[in-house]
Amino acid sequence: MIAPSRLSLRRQLLLWLLLPQLVLWAGGGLLAYRFALSYVEKGIDQSLTQSVRALARQVKPVGSGLLIDFPKAAQDVLEQDPDDRISYMVSSPPGQFLLGNQRLPPPPHPPLVAGDPVFYGSMLDGRPLRIVALDVSYGEASAPQILRVQVGKGLAVQQRIARELVADMLVPLLALGVLLSLLVYGGIRRGLAPLTRLTAQLENRSVNALSPIGMTQAPSEVHALVLAINGLLGEVARSVQQEKRFINDAAHQLRTPLAGLISQVELAQRQTSEAGVAERLSKVRTGAERSAHLVHQLLTLARTETQARREPLDLATLAREVAREWTPRALAAGMDLGYEGEDHLTIQGDALQLREALSNLIDNALRYTPRGSSITLRVSQGSDGAHLAVDDNGPGLNPDDMAHVFQRFWRGSQQPGGCGLGLAIVQEIARRHGGEATVTQLQPQGLRIRLRLV
Incomplete structure (x- = not known):
């Protein structure tokens, strides 16, 4: 039994598609x-490079000293945004404050190469900064000096711009995602509609309704499922039909011998002589043997109507074994x-069923x-498969009876002991092996019953 899943197929599809x-x-x-x-940082770096070179x-x-020409207007430009002001610092030697509006932290990896700006990040008063440092050489050759110019810019405004940019991108994408989700849900619902119809057809069927399911418009996967279900329904219908036929045949065929047994027993009870009782008991035994043979043949016929379990076997060896058993x-x-x-002939067949077919043919003969x-x-x-035949040189059959040989319960003779099922069983076994059984009148007399096995 298959345990039901906690999630329906529709929810699983939605989960795997939307997640x-x-x-x-x-x-x-x-x-x-x-x-x-990243792009905002590149823009800040370009701006800081221009600012630090302009400040440098x-x-x-001047000689061994410095002339700082930093007018008030330039300072106001650097400090014009109070929310995101630019911090700057000039020091010489590096780290010894000369000019600026803020003491800035040094670069993490000194010394620097003069003339090459170095960028790094730091925190100042609890806010993130992007800082550039530029070292400039000055002074005489006998007494070289280093001037360090640092400019830092806060990242709060740039981060806010980045967040706004991402939000402006994601909101339309979210709207498109919602629309796509609705389309996916509608597509899944439409795609699973054939399964819903199939479930409704199965739920509305009665127990005895085993006719094929009709579904003309369905995806290939659902169509394959419907074909498999129809195949199963066909097998069940055939099984039910075989069961009904077996019950009807058994009830019909056993009614007469059982009635005869009852009448013989009643006659034996009224007999006064031992000879009369013995005669009735002999008839009772004959009737019981015929009933037992009939039941055995009916059960054999029911077994042969199931699929043959075909395995490699040597048909010639099997035939010789059956012949020795009946000798x-x-x-x-x-x-x-x-x-x-043939001394040996290997085929794919059911040894039990083929043995039963041979036994029936020999018993009939x-x-x-x-x-x-x-x-x-x-x-x-043969060119059309393996041939298994039983020949006899008896009187054979009338030409008019040849067409009825393999019919159920048909008997060509009224001799006691038969029940008319032996050759029907042979034909069914031949069909289960992909072939058929045929009957041929031999000359000058006799009969051949041959099984063609594929």
């Missing part, structure tokens, strides 16, 4: 934010039972062939 979309949306937002910060040009060496009975009946044909006749089992390989 990756949500993850990709969040990952895309994070990457977009990182890219936006305002510091001019004592043939000798007791005064008949010659032999084998002719022994019952209806006169004493002194000969019966021959033959195994040969």
Whole structure:
């Protein structure tokens, strides 16, 4: 029994389709934010480079000293934004404050190469800064000096711009994601509609309704499922039909011998002589044996209507074994039972069913062939498959009876002991092996029943 899943197929599809979309949306937002910060940082670096070089040009060496030409207007430009003001510092030697509006932290990896700006990040008064440092050489060759110019800019405004940029990107993407989710849900609902219709058809069927399910418009996967269900329904219908036929045949065929047994027992009870009782009991025994044979044949017929379990077997060896098993009975009946044909012939077949078919053919030949006749089992390989035949040189059949040989409960003779199912079983076994059974009148007399096995 298959345990039901906690999630329906529709919910599982929605989960596997929408969850990756949500993850990709969040990952895309994070990457977009990182890219936006990267581009903002590049813009800040360009601005800081221009500012630090402009500030360095305002510091001019004069002899062994410095002339700082930094007018008030230039200072106001640097400090014009109070929310995101630019911090600057001039020191010489590096770290010894000369000029600026803020003491800035030194670069993390000194010394610096003169003339090459170095960028680094730091914290100042609890706010993040992006700082550039530029060292400038001055002084005489005998007494070189280093001037360090540092300019820092806060990142709060740039981070806010990056967040706004990402938000402006993600909001439309979110709207598109919602629209896509609705389309996915509608597509899944439409795609699963054939399964819903199939479920409704199965739920509305009665127990005895085993006709095929009709579904003309359906995806290939659902169509394959419907074909598999129809195949199963067909097998169940055939099984039910076989069961009904078996019950009807058993009820019909057992009614007469059982009624005869009851009447013979009643007559035996009224007999006063031992000879009369013995005669009635003999008839009771004959009727019981016929009933037992009938039940055995009915059960064999029911078994042969199931699928044959075909495995590699040597048909010639099997035929010789069956011939040896029936030889004592043939000798007791005064008949010659032999084998002719291939020494070995391997086929795919059900050994139990083929043994039953051979036993039925030999039993029929022994019952209806006169004493002194000969019966021959033959195994040969033909162009259309393997051939298994039983020949006898008895009286054969009338031409009008040839068409009825394999019908159920048809008997060509009224001799006691038969029930008309032996050859029907043979035909069913041949069909289960992909072939058929045929009957042929032999010359000058006799009968051949041959099974073609594929």
